[in-house]
Amino acid sequence: MDNLSKYFEVVDQSKQEFIDKLREIVAIPSVSGDATRRQDVIRMGLWLKEKWEALGAETKRVDPGMQELQGQTIPLPPIILGQYGNNPSKKTLLVYGHYDVQPALKEDGWNTDPFELVHNDKDQLVGRGATDDKGPVLGWLCCAEAFKRAGIDFPVNLKFCFEGMEECGSEGLEEVVRHEADKWFSGTDAVCISDNYWLGKNRPCLTYGLRGVSYFYITVEGPSADLHSGVFGGTVHEPMVDLVHLMSRLVDVKGKILIPSIYEKVAPLTLAEEKAYDGLDFNHDDLAKDLRSNVIIHDSEKDTLMHRWRLPSLSLHGIEGAFYGPGEKTVIPAKVTGKFSIRTVPDMDPAEVDRLACKYVADEFAKLNSKNKLTVKMVHDGRWWYSSPEHPNFVAGAKAIERVFGTSPDLTREGGSIPITLTFEEALNRNVLLLPMGASDDGAHSVNEKLDVRNFIEGIKVFGVYLEELSKPRVPLTNSGDQQQQQQQQQQMVAE
Template sequence: MAGMSFSSLSALETEIFHYIEAHQSDFIEDLKEWVAVESDSVQPHLRKEVMRMMSLAAARLAVLGATVNSVSLGSQQLLNGQHLPQPPVILGELGKDPKNLTICFYGHVDVQPARREDGWKTNPYTLTEINGNLYGRGATDNKGPVLAWINAVETYRALKIAMPVNFKFVIEGMEEVGSLGLEELLEEKQGFFSDVDYIVISDNLWLSKKKPALIYGTRGNACFSVEVEGGDKDLHSGTFGGIIHEPLTDLIALLDSLVDPTGQIQIPGIYDAVAPLTDEEKKLYESTEYDIEEHKNNSGVKKLLYNTKEEILLHLWHYPSLSIHGIEGAFHEPGIKTVIPAKVIGKFSIRQVPYMELSDVKQQVVNHLENVFAKRNSPNKLKVSMPLGAKPWVTDVNDPLYKAARRAIRTVFGEDPDFIRDGSTIPIARIFQTITQKRVIMFPIGAADDGEHSQNEKISRRNYIEGTKVFAAFFLEISKLRGQSNETSNPGTK
């Protein structure tokens, strides 16, 4: 395939890559079997399918010769009081050679909801290849990458090549609903990670359609609710309009005070803890492959806030952003209803970056909104809360772990990867690093246009098969790191 010349490879790499190419149809059949399972963790009536998917994944690891422990997480209580069994978390282990380093792979096999009538051009649960793309829910998020990793391990086993590293697996089935219970399990099972040297997460995408990337940072997310309450019932605007302080008017003023038309957050102190932009990071932004027009077209908007690649990436990755998401309690159906709602709740979030502390962000938001509200002299009641907060994550691109991944990518794709951050929030990287104190790498194989969570989700045949090769090459590169410290990198170095 493009980017790789077998003549430049070692005999071992050549043998491995030839096997992967020769068996790509088998690997695609495996993905087809997994995509056919409607393992939607969001909808309660499909929980049995998630459980079935976990059993399939456990069986697949067992075939490799792994020791598999399916750890129960008990049940989940829904808002209506119903209790549902939670799918177990799979802890797998393959190889205990004390001379080898041990890498732990994290992935998930649950998916977001998908229906043909939502706009899919194919059945979302039938893997369908069109023009080299493999369409199906979960193809890229995250069944394809999980299988690519397993396929790479299987290749060594099939060729009877000694495993260059020891493997551990953490595979879950509740990622799409917040990885319920996973953090507590990782705390409880810290002994499982005692001999782990590195943790690999492949649950994200490149920034480009064709150029590989390694991710070294993600933003956090602080979700806020701001409630304004007036009387104890909705009122008629003909009877009370013009003579009372309306809660919705107060709320709109509060929301309007948060961010200006240029995207700058107007909360005092919010930028104080943002790390200065280093020359090294600035160079990474300059060298990153990024198509502004393509990003704009994919979004359907006519204009972005910034005009250059560097400015856009800086505001996606390095600086926090604030987005307003909705208002609860206000009339929103078609037609006119001349009502003054008694209580309204605005919802917004701040994607925070290193080294913004959640507690500081919360206090800054509360102080700002209370000050704005006080100036309105409103008798209504204000309540500000932060129901959800996830921390940002960043690591060092000069870490030997990232250098090993870069060499593997160069071997397979014939070029160095982009080093990028992810503007979204992926709490699992921070959770793993904090609990295990081991180095974490985010190593995607999906392309920017794969459409995770969207209609017509896909992974290309190229990315799936070359991704399998790059993981196989990564194992060899990791084996060369013996004797190097496994302590976590200094997150202040980028």
């Protein structure tokens, strides 16, 4: 029996124990967005610290400071750093995860107590945090325990970084990552994050790209105070009317962005990339079922995924300052702010997106000939992220999935952003692999969040094989000093 077969056997034998461990930590309501739960969040962080120390890891608790939340000043949860093994002849992997969870109340529509893990008859583990992100975070611990129990030398040096504020914007994390880059994290060869999801419900995936997001405010203001529409309707320039005209000119009903030149920098589709869209575990029937409505714009799955992953989009989120409640109110709002965002993709430049969008809105406003006052600005931008599935870190992940699931992984991108991915890549100058454990229907952030037992147990196996694969003397993980440069070369190669 080879090392990995032995490892698999121990993982299978420990299944109930691992599930019970997950039950133990789901029971800690580590809701970072609720000030009254802050002690539970801290308790959860210390639980991880203690368990890893018991296994022999060296750890460090970093307290990033205080926070104002719901009228209270409370400590931010600790960031738990760790080092498991320190053999200079081994490669060093850094894993990131978060131990805080979204809020959950039985009254929200849960079938069971959200903080009591239920192993149901569909072989699912139901509970808040099961898949986001307690299952994966616990997975690394289970992986290390199984190696130890199997008496197999751990294949790599493992560093970890577990935070407790991910559901609230990861406050304090970026500074810690940048600060520790050449300290606690020095010597890192590659990074792995397990905090996203499979594309579908059946086939595992590796994720190599994320869209960025640039968020804009359009403010139109007129009179100094809200007006009565009886007295003033028809006689003054209404800020809402101007705003609605401007918002209607941003994007058409089929999702095409109307800002001139916005698509110019979008990376052209290469043949190789186009091929990667074939045969993915994704179909419109499932999507329409999830949406409970067929409001899908595109005819083919490929088109839908391209519009999610590799093309920019523009969404209108809402309006601040206008009437929003139920019932009727005959107000002319004096000052309204329309909010929209653009999802950005390679090779769009956020600064140029900012310039193009603001100029276009200002130009369109000038055409309106209104006496109201316009302000338009970008208030936030997060860059897109794009890696290469050919990188040895990804190849190791792919081989692990092939070994455990008997199938090659889907290679996916995501439409949303996971800002910490870019932070690790930039701060450590190392490749980052997104290696999800959960499936697309897990319902992270929703009611009845779950993690399939299969995903949990086979996911722990994948982690183990991945470490084994990383440890092999393949192309060195860190041969490319400049990740950005490497990916551009890659794109050029496939483009040629």
